[in-house]
Amino acid sequence: MNANVTASSGPKRRRTAHATGPASRSIWSKVALLIGAFAFLFPFYYMIVGSLQKEPDSSPAGAFPDPGNLSLHNYAAINSAISLGRSLINSGIFTGGVIICTTVFGLLAGYALARLQFRGRSSTFALVLLVQVVPFQLLMIPLYVLIVRNYGLADSYLGMILPFAINTSAVFIFRQFFLQLPPAMFEAARMDGASELQILFRIAVPLCRPALVSVVLLSFTGPWNEFLWPFLVTKRQDMQPLAVSLANYISTVSSAAANPFGAILAGACVLAAPAVALYIAFQHRFTSTDIDSATKG
Amino acid sequence: MSSTHSDTHGPARGKRGAGRSTTARRQLWQLRLGGHQPVGMLFVSPYLLYLAAIFVYPLGFAVWMSFHQYFFTAPGVKVDRPFVGLDNYTAVLTDPDVWRSFLNIAVFLVINVPLTVVASLVLASALNQKLRYRSFFRTAYYIPYVTASVAVVGVWIFLFNSNGLVNQALGPLAPDPSWLVNSHLAMPTVAVFVAWKQLGFFVVLYLSALQNVPQELYESAAIDGAGKFRMFRSITIPAVRPATLLVLILATVTGANLFTEPYLLTSGGGPDGATTSPVLLMYQRGLQQGHPDQAAAIGVILVVLITAVSLVYRRFLERD
Numbered sequence: 281m282n283a284n285v286t287a288s289s290g291p292k293r294r295r296t297a298h299a300t301g302p303a304s305r306s307i308w309s310k311v312a313l314l315i316g317a318f319a320f321l322f323p324f325y326y327m328i329v330g331s332l333q334k335e336p337d338s339s340p341a342g343a344f345p346d347p348g349n350l351s352l353h354n355y356a357a358i359n360s361a362i363s364l365g366r367s368l369i370n371s372g373i374f375t376g377g378v379i380i381c382t383t384v385f386g387l388l389a390g391y392a393l394a395r396l397q398f399r400g401r402s403s404t405f406a407l408v409l410l411v412q413v414v415p416f417q418l419l420m421i422p423l424y425v426l427i428v429r430n431y432g433l434a435d436s437y438l439g440m441i442l443p444f445a446i447n448t449s450a451v452f453i454f455r456q457f458f459l460q461l462p463p464a465m466f467e468a469a470r471m472d473g474a475s476e477l478q479i480l481f482r483i484a485v486p487l488c489r490p491a492l493v494s495v496v497l498l499s500f501t502g503p504w505n506e507f508l509w510p511f512l513v514t515k516r517q518d519m520q521p522l523a524v525s526l527a528n529y530i531s532t533v534s535s536a537a538a539n540p541f542g543a544i545l546a547g548a549c550v551l552a553a554p555a556v557a558l559y560i561a562f563q564h565r566f567t568s569t570d571i572d573s574a575t576k577g
Numbered sequence: 578m579s580s581t582h583s584d585t586h587g588p589a590r591g592k593r594g595a596g597r598s599t600t601a602r603r604q605l606w607q608l609r610l611g612g613h614q615p616v617g618m619l620f621v622s623p624y625l626l627y628l629a630a631i632f633v634y635p636l637g638f639a640v641w642m643s644f645h646q647y648f649f650t651a652p653g654v655k656v657d658r659p660f661v662g663l664d665n666y667t668a669v670l671t672d673p674d675v676w677r678s679f680l681n682i683a684v685f686l687v688i689n690v691p692l693t694v695v696a697s698l699v700l701a702s703a704l705n706q707k708l709r710y711r712s713f714f715r716t717a718y719y720i721p722y723v724t725a726s727v728a729v730v731g732v733w734i735f736l737f738n739s740n741g742l743v744n745q746a747l748g749p750l751a752p753d754p755s756w757l758v759n760s761h762l763a764m765p766t767v768a769v770f771v772a773w774k775q776l777g778f779f780v781v782l783y784l785s786a787l788q789n790v791p792q793e794l795y796e797s798a799a800i801d802g803a804g805k806f807r808m809f810r811s812i813t814i815p816a817v818r819p820a821t822l823l824v825l826i827l828a829t830v831t832g833a834n835l836f837t838e839p840y841l842l843t844s845g846g847g848p849d850g851a852t853t854s855p856v857l858l859m860y861q862r863g864l865q866q867g868h869p870d871q872a873a874a875i876g877v878i879l880v881v882l883i884t885a886v887s888l889v890y891r892r893f894l895e896r897d
Contacts, residue, residue, distance in 0.1 A: 309703035316700050317717040319773070323732045324720060326742070330735060338741050389624040398617030404625065411632050415883065417834045417856045418876040421863045422635035422642060429649060446627045476616045505725035507837045512864065523727045530731060530841055541735045548728035559723045563716055 327552070331355070331545035354542035355550075361543060362517070362525040364550060371521040374440045374510065375503045381445035382499040383492065390454025391480050395466055412448050416509075419443070424512055435519045440510045444503055450495045457491035458484060497562055501555050522551050639873045647870040665874040675875060678855045679882070681764055685854070686832050686886075688768035693828045694821060697776050701783035702813060715784075719777035726774065730841045733770055757843050760851040767838050767852055775831065779824050786820035787813070818894055825890045833883045836860065855879045 326343060333342065334351045358364065392398065393405055423443055433439030461484070469479045485492070507523045514520045520528070526547040643665050645658045669675050704714055721729060736742050737756040744751035752759055756766045794812045803811070814821075839845070839852040840860075846853030855875055863872025 309706065310708075312699060312703045313708075313714050316703075317714055320717045320721055320777075323729060323736065324724075326736065327728070327732045330732070338735070338738075339745050340742065343742065385624045385627065388620040392617040392620035396617030396620065397613035398615050398621075399612040401612065401617065401621075404621050407625070407628060411628060414632055414636060415830055415834055415880060417836070417859065418639055418880050419632065419635045420856070421859060421869050421872045421876060422638040423631070424864060425642075425647075425649075425869060426635060426638070443631055446624060446631060451624065476614060476620070480620075501723050505723075505727075507725070507727050512860075523725050526731070527727045527837075527841055530727070530734070531844060541731075544731040545735065548731040552724045552728040555723045555725065556720055559719065560716060563712065563719070 354546035367522040386450030394458035697779035722777035
């Protein structure tokens with residue numbers, strides 16, 4: 281996608297630049313981009329360097345790794361404080377559950393909204409649009425009352441997953457994708473007597489791998505990074521996802537610890553790594569088209 | 578959008594129906610009841626049931642709760658939840674802490690939203706040209722967005738505490754008390770943090786809008802002798818207006834939902850309540866102090882305010 285855009289708009293742009301003064305435009309925007317990139321990446325660099333320092337060094341010299349001062353003991357410290365393994369498993373189950381639900385419901389609804397004529401389709405679609413404007417925070421109190429108090433789902437994976445099992449953005453991404461596929465393909469399968477479920481899983485799903493990857497990535501970062509809801513649902517430490525146990529460490533334990541920042545930064549690295557790694561590995565998938573379909577419908 | 582699509586299906590289906598006249602009557606009956614593919618209802622039903630249970634019902638419940646006296650009981654205990662009219666709203670609106678939290682979020686939005694719009698448009702314009710390492714820059718801006726708030730909050734506390742790197746670098750210019758414990762600077766610092774954290778998303782959003790601006794406009798403007806700044810003002814900004822509206826609304830909605838950052842960056846809304854957000858207050862009122870009815874009222878007021886602000890943006894940007 282990237283390459284496409286550059287290739288198609290490149291020559292025209294260059295002509296524009298020539299007409300307006302080529303050097304100034306590119307130098308200033310490059311300076312802006314470089315300053316921006318530094319401001320955006322430096323905290324991450326500092327996170328890694330800080331997490332590896334035996335003694336915290338907040339002077340400017342501390343921004344450069346000193347081989348004599350490096351160790352992994354901050355990782356051991358955070359592991360003994362919040363049990364990283366357990367927290368990671370909880371994060372994994374929570375995230376995995378959300379991904380499965382989002383994908384299955386998203387596929388079914390997206391396919392139906394794009395490719396099936398049924399009564400109530402347009403009202404369903406209107407409802408889907410409406411849901412996007414309801415802020416989660418208004419639902420926080422009633423959902424807490426219902427899920428934690430009435431259904432007794434505190435400290436359970438189901439309780440964590442429930443509010444995220446629907447993801448309207450996923451429905452949109454699938455819908456947009458299925459709309460792009462040629463209708464003749466589906467017609468042909470129907471003529472051959474395939475059921476809609478067969479069409480969906482034998483034809484549509486194999487074709488929609490790019491959309492699937494987008495949805496999986498999209499629904500990974502949400503629950504993996506989510507703090508507020510699992511924080512409300514889990515009181516037992518052995519049920520808390522990493523974001524919650526690290527946040528609890530930051531807000532309570534850290535003030536009493538000897539070198540809290542080292543341990544916090546080590547925990548932050550562990551929490552940040554999977555999402556950042558996934559993003560970098562699949563970054564060509566995080567295209568503006570997805571964001572478009574997710575936000576505009 | 579959905580209606581244009583249903584038209585593309587129409588003719589093909591009609592032809593097929595005519596070809597199989599034996600089942601025509603049954604099909605017509607089916608059509609009236611469920612449409613061409615009633616199985617679609619089955620496909621969307623899990624999604625709709627979820628919507629009903631997780632969005633629609635709780636939404637109504639929130640509004641209902643805000644007009645009743647509601648308190649936590651042991652599970653299964655039946656108690657009266659008397660209708661109290663606007664009591665919860667009066668209680669909330671006469672509470673200076675609530676006013677403070679709405680004022681705090683206003684300060685937040687006044688700093689965060691313009692900063693987000695300007696910075697993301699500038700960065701997106703800089704990125705929207707033939708450029709080496711383009712994907713590197715895009716990645717750099719997007720990484721804070723995909724990272725957990727909790728993780729980056731850890732670094733910011735480290736960077737901005739009283740003897741953190743930022744103050745060490747500033748030397749005598751460092752504020753005292755430091756950024757996050759200074760009642761004048763804490764909320765601005767949180768606003769900058771959130772802008773930084775989310776900018777990548779808005780950069781990508783603007784990038785996709787900028788790619789749809791016709792290049793011919795710039796070319797003819799250049800022939801007319803327009804300067805760079807003039808072109809940016811007269812072509813780029815009007816052309817991306819729909820994207821700007823979206824950025825404004827999304828930045829405002831996420832800003833109004835602020836919770837994690839004041840909770841963690843400024844240890845629960847300090848100093849002296851300077852960063853207490855309405856959602857943080859909802860958590861404290863509703864779940865810590867056991868007044869979910871008042872918390873629901875704060876939520877309803879918050880949503881009404883966000884909606885009003887979004888409508889103002891809309892009026893303002895869609896005027897011509």
